[in-house]
Amino acid sequence: MSPLFKAEGIVKRFGERVLFDAASLELETGNGYVLVGPNGSGKTTLLRVLAGLDSAQEGKLVYRAREAAAAGPYPEPWRREIVYAHQQPYLFRTSLADNVEYGLARRGMARERRAALAAEALAWAGLAARHGVPPHRLSGGEKQRAALARAKVLNPVLLLLDEPTANLDGEARAQVLELVRALITESHTVLIATHDPEIIRLAILTRLRVSAQRIEVAE
Amino acid sequence: MIKRIVFALATLLCAATAQAQTVRMATTTSTANTGLLDYLLPKFRSRTGITVQYVAVGTGAALKIGEQGDADVVLVHDRESEEKFVAAGFGVKRRDVMYNDFVIVGAPADPAQIRGMKDAAEALKRIRAAGSAFVSRGDRSGTHLRELQLWRAAGVEPRWEGYYLSIGQGMGTALIMAYEKRGYTLTDRGTYLAYLKKTDLQIMVEGDSRLNNPYSVIAVNPSRHPSINHAGATRLIDWLTSDEGQRAIAGYKVGGAQLFFPSAK
Amino acid sequence: MDLLEPTRQAFALLFSGDRELWGIIWLSLWVSVAALALLAPLCVPLGFVVARIHFPGRRALVVAMQGFLSFPTVVVGLVLYLVLSRRGPLGAFELLFTPAAILIGYMVIALPILMVFTVAAVQGADSRIYETARCLGARPLRAMGTTLWEVRFAVTAGFVNAFGRVVSEVGCALLVGGNIAGLTRNIPTAIALETSKGEFAYGIALGFVLMVIAVGVNVALAWLQGEGGLE
Ligand SMILES: Nc1ncnc2c1ncn2[C@@H]1O[C@H](COP(=O)(O)OP(=O)(O)OP(=O)(O)O)[C@@H](O)[C@H]1O
Ligand SMILES: [Mg+2]
Numbered sequence: 001m002s003p004l005f006k007a008e009g010i011v012k013r014f015g016e017r018v019l020f021d022a023a024s025l026e027l028e029t030g031n032g033y034v035l036v037g038p039n040g041s042g043k044t045t046l047l048r049v050l051a052g053l054d055s056a057q058e059g060k061l062v063y064r065a066r067e068a069a070a071a072g073p074y075p076e077p078w079r080r081e082i083v084y085a086h087q088q089p090y091l092f093r094t095s096l097a098d099n100v101e102y103g104l105a106r107r108g109m110a111r112e113r114r115a116a117l118a119a120e121a122l123a124w125a126g127l128a129a130r131h132g133v134p135p136h137r138l139s140g141g142e143k144q145r146a147a148l149a150r151a152k153v154l155n156p157v158l159l160l161l162d163e164p165t166a167n168l169d170g171e172a173r174a175q176v177l178e179l180v181r182a183l184i185t186e187s188h189t190v191l192i193a194t195h196d197p198e199i200i201r202l203a204i205l206t207r208l209r210v211s212a213q214r215i216e217v218a219e
Numbered sequence: 220m221i222k223r224i225v226f227a228l229a230t231l232l233c234a235a236t237a238q239a240q241t242v243r244m245a246t247t248t249s250t251a252n253t254g255l256l257d258y259l260l261p262k263f264r265s266r267t268g269i270t271v272q273y274v275a276v277g278t279g280a281a282l283k284i285g286e287q288g289d290a291d292v293v294l295v296h297d298r299e300s301e302e303k304f305v306a307a308g309f310g311v312k313r314r315d316v317m318y319n320d321f322v323i324v325g326a327p328a329d330p331a332q333i334r335g336m337k338d339a340a341e342a343l344k345r346i347r348a349a350g351s352a353f354v355s356r357g358d359r360s361g362t363h364l365r366e367l368q369l370w371r372a373a374g375v376e377p378r379w380e381g382y383y384l385s386i387g388q389g390m391g392t393a394l395i396m397a398y399e400k401r402g403y404t405l406t407d408r409g410t411y412l413a414y415l416k417k418t419d420l421q422i423m424v425e426g427d428s429r430l431n432n433p434y435s436v437i438a439v440n441p442s443r444h445p446s447i448n449h450a451g452a453t454r455l456i457d458w459l460t461s462d463e464g465q466r467a468i469a470g471y472k473v474g475g476a477q478l479f480f481p482s483a484k
Numbered sequence: 485m486d487l488l489e490p491t492r493q494a495f496a497l498l499f500s501g502d503r504e505l506w507g508i509i510w511l512s513l514w515v516s517v518a519a520l521a522l523l524a525p526l527c528v529p530l531g532f533v534v535a536r537i538h539f540p541g542r543r544a545l546v547v548a549m550q551g552f553l554s555f556p557t558v559v560v561g562l563v564l565y566l567v568l569s570r571r572g573p574l575g576a577f578e579l580l581f582t583p584a585a586i587l588i589g590y591m592v593i594a595l596p597i598l599m600v601f602t603v604a605a606v607q608g609a610d611s612r613i614y615e616t617a618r619c620l621g622a623r624p625l626r627a628m629g630t631t632l633w634e635v636r637f638a639v640t641a642g643f644v645n646a647f648g649r650v651v652s653e654v655g656c657a658l659l660v661g662g663n664i665a666g667l668t669r670n671i672p673t674a675i676a677l678e679t680s681k682g683e684f685a686y687g688i689a690l691g692f693v694l695m696v697i698a699v700g701v702n703v704a705l706a707w708l709q710g711e712g713g714l715e
Binding site: 051052053076079080083084085086088089090092093102103106107150154 | 610612613615616617618619620621622623626630634
């Protein structure tokens with residue numbers, strides 16, 4: 001069976017600085033992956049290239065047997081199925097519900113159905129009670145949970161999470177970890193860039209490591 | 220340091236006293252737009268050493284400026300308001316200086332068909348009936364007041380209604396607007412001639428006795444505004460009405476045509 | 485000079501609903517608003533593109549726009565006058581001394597203001613807004629709309645600024661409008677010319693209205709921004 005998503009020969013430079021030199025990776029349907037590597041090794045950059053937020057200089061991306069040059073443009077239909085969540089999520093200054101409904105609305109879903117799904121997702125993230133709070137007034141952990149709800153509600157085929165537990169500790173981190181765990185088991189395919197040992201330790205995850213400007217499968 | 224400031228202030232004061240050699244005149248746009256003043260005043264200056272600073276506005280505004288003592292002398296053209304001005308004690312020593320005449324000018328196509336008419340009021344009636352654009356100074360100038368008298372004589376009340384353009388501006392602007400709108404306007408002959416190259420307007424009506432345009436010079440009453448330069452104003456009036464001044468006025472020509480005719484008695 | 489009497493007359497005029505006076509006010513308002521409304525669909529997306537897309541000459545363009553912010557409106561009027569005059573290149577349209585001429589002048593004056601404010605607003609916007617919208621499945625146009633909506637107060641500031649500038653400028657409106665009563669006479673040109681006629685009450689009444697309008701829109705913006713909870 002061919003992999004769900006493939007990146008081949010990715011070359012990514014920022015000026016003189018070479019982050020990836022002919023890096024490749026394969027993601028199989030239904031699996032969970034964790035992407036590790038030292039600070040500045042290029043984890044965020046890689047996720048952004050996979051999500052079509054940045055382009056690379058060379059290489060190609062293959063998703064469900066469709067091919068796209070990593071130098072862009074990124075195929076528009078992929079954006080409906082591949083969802084990236086920032087390390088520090090941005091919540092629109094509308095309402096919490098609007099944030100969660102945003103992607104559903106872009107998919108042309110009717111208002112009532114959107115509202116129902118959003119309420120469900122917010123309850124899943126433990127934010128039902130925070131419904132009326134302006135999004136920008138939420139705490140860091142709450143924002144992260146809202147962002148996870150906003151991604152989950154779209155039921156993406158490939159979910160790219162960038163350090164979901166970074167900058168969080170104690171109760172907040174535990175709550176987000178709980179959601180991440182649930183996402184890994186409930187979702188189709190997940191790729192998580194992280195330094196968090198608890199996420200890395202999860203047995204169900206395949207470990208990918210950025211090393212020497214390539215991506216290798218770690219033991 | 221303080222010495223320096225005192226010195227600077229003293230210099231300023233001296234400059235201010237030197238200003239006493241200037242006369243402030245409020246006049247109408249027609250005397251300025253035709254270039255007459257820029258021709259006459261240097262002659263007056265070389266004779267007397269007095270500089271005349273003038274503001275060119277409508278007759279109404281010029282008289283208002285005089286009334287408030289913001290000018291030493293006014294050079295205007297509207298008999299009725301001049302007489303009121305003197306009667307109210309705002310001005311003294313009114314003297315006739317010169318005259319020219321008004322003409323009704325219009326676009327060459329002459330949409331209201333008034334070319335060659337001798338009766339100015341009748342011509343206005345026709346313009347109104349034809350619904351042609353008519354540009355009015357609308358600034359209480361002598362020209363504007365004369366225009367209003369003519370409308371009264373025509374028995375027509377001039378109002379916007381899509382054709383009567385009251386612009387509140389000078390003669391030059393009115394001529395250009397009449398050209399742009401392919402309409403008519405009432406103008407003094409001098410400004411019309413001075414603007415000949417800037418428009419394609421042609422003289423339609425002239426020679427009606429109601430189109431005579433006499434100019435007077437009036438000194439602002441010094442007993443109301445003691446600080447004004449009454450001596451300078453008097454010298455200007457005397458010079459304008461002297462043989463020399465009158466000859467100078469008669470000698471001013473634009474494109475070979477005399478614009479103003481001396482009338483001092 | 486007596487200030488009280490003309491001021492009293494001014495308010496009497498305003499409250500008596502003087503038709504000519506309110507006609508002048510109405511003209512000022514509708515021409516200003518129409519100019520901005522016509523520009524908005526052009527300037528806002530264009531400002532967005534200039535802010536986000538790197539193309540050759542972009543910096544020069546932004547610098548030029550900045551420069552045009554303080555371009556003398558009377559020069560705009562002069563150039564437009566020459567262009568629209570019957571002897572000018574666009575003379576055939578006979579637009580000089582019509583409200584349309586003032587409208588065009590206002591658009592020229594407002595264009596760089598709207599552009600510069602929109603560019604600044606979008607450049608100041610968090611880049612994650614656009615990215616988040618895109619990642620959640622928004623097409624570029626929608627993501628642009630979402631971004632602009634998130635920074636709407638900064639964009640609105642441009643409109644308020646441009647409105648304040650055109651509604652109170654006298655040079656261009658006088659030159660290309662001609663201050664024709666009932667047609668192109670607006671608040672600033674009326675103030676300029678009524679005062680020169682010695683009609684102080686009229687000038688004061690209109691000056692008061694102009695002040696209320698110009699200050700009012702800024703106050704409204706500041707108040708809205710407070711509500712917007714920008715921190
Ligand atoms: N737009 C950019 N221009 C120049 N350099 C950049 C840009 N974006 C990222 N970099 C550089 O690329 C390198 C990799 O950054 P990236 O954020 O991908 O690392 P990371 O592995 O996610 O690190 P961390 O673990 O700290 O999140 C860093 O050195 C960063 O400074
Ligand atoms: Mg990172």
